[in-house]
Amino acid sequence: MYITPCTTPAMFEATINSCNQPRLVSVKFLLSLRDKAVHSLVSKQNILTKPGRRIKKLLSTETMNSTASAASVDHSISKLEDEPYLQALTISTLFSFPMILKAAVELDVLGIISRAGSAGVSAGDIASHIPTKDPDASRRVDRMLCLLAVNSILTCSLSENDERGVQRIYRLSPTGRYFVQQGDEGSAASMLALNAHPITMEVWSHAKDTILGGGNEFKKVHKKSAFHYTNIDPTYNQIFNQAMADLTTKVMNQVLQIYGGFERLGSLVDVAGGTGKCLAVITSKYPPIKGINFDVPHVVATAPFYPGIKHVGGDMFASVPKGEAIMIKDALHNWDDEHCIKVLKNCYESLPEKGKAIIINVLMPKAPDSTLASRYITQLDATMLIQLGSHERTQKQFEALCMASGFSEFWVADHLAYSVWAIMEFRK
Ligand SMILES: C[S@@+](CC[C@H](N)C(=O)[O-])C[C@H]1O[C@@H](n2cnc3c(N)ncnc32)[C@H](O)[C@@H]1O
Structure with a gap:
């Protein structure tokens, strides 16, 4: 509410007590206040925090701008105040x-x-x-x-x-x-729903135990690892798969602009491919590719029909289907090196001579910096640590996995998708 006509403290008090709207008052009027009682009322109403404190015209900013003449308390940090403390308080209520x-x-x-x-x-x-x-x-x-x-x-x-x-x-x-739920465009709402779900949140509350003792905290808390838990809770399974499908839609659309290595492939197997969205994005650009989407049976059972894509259920630690090329997107970071090497060796076995495994995964920077990409990657790495007992990897660590599983050549694309996802080839 914009209160201009108040000319006396009493009038001001009556007006302020009757208004439910945000309390915005004219600069001129506030500066003219002398009455102590009014100062304390103003203080209680959150207009001024102390008598005589500087007020300023609300300035236009990226997130808040004023189309009406308005005044507000100056919230900028003065030299007397302690910015690190305010920052600490902000973090405590984040x-x-x-x-x-x-x-x-x-x-x-x-x-x-x-x-x-x-x-x-x-x-x-x-x-x-x-x-x-x-x-x-x-x-x-x-x-x-x-x-x-x-x-x-x-x-x-x-x-x-x-x-x-x-x-x-x-x-x-x-x-x-x-x-906003955006159909096929890749909403982040589904990832928020997964990360803020009570099942996921409960695991976070044991973060200290993971830091001290390591291991799979999800399994300790819920008696099953996340990928087995999705088998007993269809709602959590659906939330998990939707979050991955939405993320994959955005990431793969950018991968296809950077990387041409799917062109001319006759067949492509997506190992741990979720409900098949990744292959659906690829085959909509390259329709001749015959796709095999491979994941655990309870995930492929919920996968929608996509033309040119066959869903196959199984266990990638036992074997993976054969194909001209095999891809693994955002799945190696769910596992320790020993498990990754087991899957990659199975991929090696299922590839033809001179075949390639295409690995798309978040790439851990050598040292954290203040970029948004670095913040996202370290937050995701913390999620892997606490939820799955696994970790993100640097380029060197991926190269080591490539060689340890029998491949002879490691290649990485010059550009990262969204400055985060690397596109790598492990060549036979
Ligand atoms: C983080 S999701 C990645 C899904 C997909 N690649 C994507 O990027 O959207 C990991 C996937 O690994 C699958 N997975 C876990 N254990 C598996 C196993 N033993 N065999 C096959 N898939 C498995 C999960 O069901 C899940 O769909």
């Missing part, structure tokens, strides 16, 4: 972000915002489209949206309207679009 984002995805809040397009929506508009009749829900939705805007999922602008006064209007950011 958890709220993925949990609120998960709730927004589950309530289709991002879908509602997406469908509103460039016009944007207010919290009130959204509250009228979610399953609640509680008149206070819009205020809670607004708080949820604020957190998402601060974390670059949404943009927020202020809009002034005669009937409703000043409102926050939200739109999806380019990152936020990836949390």
Whole structure:
């Protein structure tokens, strides 16, 4: 609410007590406040944190910008304040972000915002489209949206309207679009659903034990490893497979722009291929390829039909189907070296003379840096450590796996997909 006509502290108090909207008041008026009682009221209402503290016009930023004349407390760090402490506090409450984002995805809040397009929506508009009749829900939705805007999922602008006064209007950011269910385009919402699922979260709470003792924490907590657990919990199986299929869609579309090694292949086996999405992306570009999607029986049993692709159930540690080339995408990082070498030796056996195994996997940088890619890879490596007792690998480590499983030549493409995924060939 934008309060301009208050000219006395009493008038200000009456107005502020009657308003439920965000409290935005004119700079001029706040600067004119002298009354101590009003200062304490203002403090309680979260407008000013201390009397006389500097206030400034809300500046346009990437995530928040103002279309109405408005004022706010200056939240920039002054020399007297301790930025590392504020950063530590922010980290200590970081958890709220993925949990609120998960709730927004589950309530289709991002879908509602997406469908509103460039016009944007207010919290009130959204509250009228979610399953609640509680008149206070819009205020809670607004708080949820604020957190998402601060974390670059949404943009927020202020809009002034005669009937409703000043409102926050939200739109999806380019990152936020990836949390809307997008059919075939590769949503990240399904990966969030997997990572924030209670079954997965429970394992994280034992991270300290894994650091101290190693091993497969998922198995210790749930009595079965993740890939066996998916066999007894069809819902978790579906969530896991959807997360992988969505990720694979995006990654493989970029791999196909970088790498031409699938061209002219007559057949291709995808070992640990999930529900076949990876082969579906490849064969839609190269229709002559006959694809064999190989995974455990309870995963291929749920795989959809794709033209030119045969789903085969089995155990890659026992044997893998024969093909002109064999690929393994995002599966070697689920296993220790001993298991990887076993699978790779089986691939070697099933390949023709001069055949190749195409390995697509996240590549661990030699040293962590501050790039987004480095942050994602180290977060994923931590996920492998805690959930599966496995790890991401450097190029040198992949080369060592290649040689240890009998292949004679290691090759890696110059470019990484999304600065993260390497495309490697282990040649016979
Ligand atoms: C991280 S997912 C990768 C899926 C797919 N390659 C992709 O990138 O979308 C690992 C896959 O390995 C499969 N897997 C695990 N153990 C297996 C085994 N013994 N034999 C065959 N597949 C297995 C899982 O079922 C799962 O689909």
